[in-house]
Amino acid sequence: MSARHAPIEYAQASPEVRAVYDDIMATRKTDWVNNYWKVLAHHPPTLQRMWRNAKEVMGPGAIDPLTKELIYMAVSITNACQNCIASHGAAARNKGMTDAQHAELVAIVGLANETNRHAAAFDLTIDEPFL
Amino acid sequence: MSARHAPIEYAQASPEVRAVYDDIMATRKTDWVNNYWKVLAHHPPTLQRMWRNAKEVMGPGAIDPLTKELIYMAVSITNACQNCIASHGAAARNKGMTDAQHAELVAIVGLANETNRHAAAFDLTIDEPFL
Amino acid sequence: MSARHAPIEYAQASPEVRAVYDDIMATRKTDWVNNYWKVLAHHPPTLQRMWRNAKEVMGPGAIDPLTKELIYMAVSITNACQNCIASHGAAARNKGMTDAQHAELVAIVGLANETNRHAAAFDLTIDEPFL
Amino acid sequence: MSARHAPIEYAQASPEVRAVYDDIMATRKTDWVNNYWKVLAHHPPTLQRMWRNAKEVMGPGAIDPLTKELIYMAVSITNACQNCIASHGAAARNKGMTDAQHAELVAIVGLANETNRHAAAFDLTIDEPFL
Amino acid sequence: MSARHAPIEYAQASPEVRAVYDDIMATRKTDWVNNYWKVLAHHPPTLQRMWRNAKEVMGPGAIDPLTKELIYMAVSITNACQNCIASHGAAARNKGMTDAQHAELVAIVGLANETNRHAAAFDLTIDEPFL
Amino acid sequence: MSARHAPIEYAQASPEVRAVYDDIMATRKTDWVNNYWKVLAHHPPTLQRMWRNAKEVMGPGAIDPLTKELIYMAVSITNACQNCIASHGAAARNKGMTDAQHAELVAIVGLANETNRHAAAFDLTIDEPFL
Numbered sequence: 001m002s003a004r005h006a007p008i009e010y011a012q013a014s015p016e017v018r019a020v021y022d023d024i025m026a027t028r029k030t031d032w033v034n035n036y037w038k039v040l041a042h043h044p045p046t047l048q049r050m051w052r053n054a055k056e057v058m059g060p061g062a063i064d065p066l067t068k069e070l071i072y073m074a075v076s077i078t079n080a081c082q083n084c085i086a087s088h089g090a091a092a093r094n095k096g097m098t099d100a101q102h103a104e105l106v107a108i109v110g111l112a113n114e115t116n117r118h119a120a121a122f123d124l125t126i127d128e129p130f131l
Numbered sequence: 132m133s134a135r136h137a138p139i140e141y142a143q144a145s146p147e148v149r150a151v152y153d154d155i156m157a158t159r160k161t162d163w164v165n166n167y168w169k170v171l172a173h174h175p176p177t178l179q180r181m182w183r184n185a186k187e188v189m190g191p192g193a194i195d196p197l198t199k200e201l202i203y204m205a206v207s208i209t210n211a212c213q214n215c216i217a218s219h220g221a222a223a224r225n226k227g228m229t230d231a232q233h234a235e236l237v238a239i240v241g242l243a244n245e246t247n248r249h250a251a252a253f254d255l256t257i258d259e260p261f262l
Numbered sequence: 263m264s265a266r267h268a269p270i271e272y273a274q275a276s277p278e279v280r281a282v283y284d285d286i287m288a289t290r291k292t293d294w295v296n297n298y299w300k301v302l303a304h305h306p307p308t309l310q311r312m313w314r315n316a317k318e319v320m321g322p323g324a325i326d327p328l329t330k331e332l333i334y335m336a337v338s339i340t341n342a343c344q345n346c347i348a349s350h351g352a353a354a355r356n357k358g359m360t361d362a363q364h365a366e367l368v369a370i371v372g373l374a375n376e377t378n379r380h381a382a383a384f385d386l387t388i389d390e391p392f393l
Numbered sequence: 394m395s396a397r398h399a400p401i402e403y404a405q406a407s408p409e410v411r412a413v414y415d416d417i418m419a420t421r422k423t424d425w426v427n428n429y430w431k432v433l434a435h436h437p438p439t440l441q442r443m444w445r446n447a448k449e450v451m452g453p454g455a456i457d458p459l460t461k462e463l464i465y466m467a468v469s470i471t472n473a474c475q476n477c478i479a480s481h482g483a484a485a486r487n488k489g490m491t492d493a494q495h496a497e498l499v500a501i502v503g504l505a506n507e508t509n510r511h512a513a514a515f516d517l518t519i520d521e522p523f524l
Numbered sequence: 525m526s527a528r529h530a531p532i533e534y535a536q537a538s539p540e541v542r543a544v545y546d547d548i549m550a551t552r553k554t555d556w557v558n559n560y561w562k563v564l565a566h567h568p569p570t571l572q573r574m575w576r577n578a579k580e581v582m583g584p585g586a587i588d589p590l591t592k593e594l595i596y597m598a599v600s601i602t603n604a605c606q607n608c609i610a611s612h613g614a615a616a617r618n619k620g621m622t623d624a625q626h627a628e629l630v631a632i633v634g635l636a637n638e639t640n641r642h643a644a645a646f647d648l649t650i651d652e653p654f655l
Numbered sequence: 656m657s658a659r660h661a662p663i664e665y666a667q668a669s670p671e672v673r674a675v676y677d678d679i680m681a682t683r684k685t686d687w688v689n690n691y692w693k694v695l696a697h698h699p700p701t702l703q704r705m706w707r708n709a710k711e712v713m714g715p716g717a718i719d720p721l722t723k724e725l726i727y728m729a730v731s732i733t734n735a736c737q738n739c740i741a742s743h744g745a746a747a748r749n750k751g752m753t754d755a756q757h758a759e760l761v762a763i764v765g766l767a768n769e770t771n772r773h774a775a776a777f778d779l780t781i782d783e784p785f786l
Binding site: 473478479498508509511513514 | 601602604606609610629630633634635637638639640641642644645646647
């Protein structure tokens, strides 16, 4: 058996899985659910738990929706998660990310990954004023 | 010889190093330079190159200054770089990051690191509409 | 020349390489060798060394065989190594991993990657009782 | 302000935070809460959310409690999270991990991190039978 | 919109982008530019900045050109960056890397990734003589 | 019990552990064993196995001894392993690494970590000529 699991489509889904799909579509004002959720659906408790987490963490709060997506992408680029970069890149575009902002995001992520290693190479301690 | 290098203070610094320190302080409107730069100063070409990069990437652009710092922190938290988390956390505070925003940043970074592994576990391909 | 090396099949293999393939098949009670070993075979000392390591570390010991595979997968998922997730996922299935266990493994790996970043974000020191 | 947040002790905690601490202690049959939770307590929604996640994922299920801790440690060692290694190492000891099992865990985690890079170096595709 | 950007070919490129392509080809004594640069070209300031960085860091210095490529590959293998492993592997071959050296490189990278986790597992402090 | 294990000193060591320590000192022409080995000594099979690996991989071969250490450091810096950076930094110094070479090593490691993320951000495929 492969690591890959066939996505569970709405038509095949159990009522508890459909309830999550319905809430995803209603929350995102879309008629479409992406594969991440359809694959998690093989284990409904995980599907329910992760959607509850995503809805709470990525929902309205103190950080605006576009910035939330940029933060998500920064992590996903650092971890080279292509599925995540693609889906959150699309979400960021939907929330207004411009080409120039995307280019700057990539530049910052690259730079931070570089300087993080400089700090490791020199075993940099935390500056006194930041303690 | 240890990985740790003594920071080169302004008083000991060569003119070319002082020129970078001066530009850092002028750009940041501060009278203080953090250890990252003072340790890079052992190799002036690297000091000059990295400051040129940081100034260009983190300077005014299409992404606002606070969001740039949040992106930088997202990478640094993912890589567990304590020096970087501390210095860019301080920079973010200076640019207005509130406690609530910090808490949400940490929550998003954690969640993205989690879902990135779910995507790996299932070898998720990129959804058709995101190609 | 590409990073990809053609697997060295049994028919083409030198006696020293065949000896390793034979031991892999005998140890695993199978008539098949996976590509990891067939690619390592381009450098016989590495093939011999790694098989000796794998046989010793993954062989009978204080941790049961299925749990050993789950630990291996936890690392491979964290590092997003698709070849490793697939081969050790198959090994885990052979040793009895159920769908429910696989779902829980993925959930734990995701959660740990999340909380590891929370710990980094707050520069959590080790609790006194754990020192 | 530092990345480090003072832990919120029970005596200072709000009722909603105390309710989580109480549930942690009851679930774990202990009179003590570790710093991870006391630091998350600065943002009660995160404290509540993460405890709900940990309770569900690490609670009784298809994988036995000790194996769950070994999986958690495998991730934490791979990410070099010292706080997490210490706290889940203690939990694993409480659930019966022996010295020999700990030594084997470390050996497997090391080996998997090694072979994961071999697979990357050769851009290993997934073996046909594992697809 | 996908994460993937069409490479900008010389014929379509603006004068400022062509100037970078020309310098890449002149510096490398080749008539060909790889996709990394052609994709960065969507944001000319990043293209210019990264080429300036690469030229300075990978150019003549205290470390010989082949060793520089081996170091670059060690990082890229650790991060599982297939594009980077391929392009710097080709560069290393051009600079004289033999099959035996490649095999040893992969072995060292694997071993270091293994021992790095052993050090994490035991929270190894730095030996007194190395401080 | 902590993750930290007290190093096993020569005087306390069993004959099988002493045999490894003796071989480490003889191979390295030194009268001293670093903590990595003294901590692994709690599990003699791991001590023996890892020393056999290190001796084979880091011993004489197609890559010169200093370059081997630089590759080891590149991985250790990328993974932020302070113990490893310190011990292999000392080994590299012993084998002739100059300050200028160290500075260039750090610069290359930083740059590669940066460009690895650019490649991820754009989901760069492998260039045709590198396949």
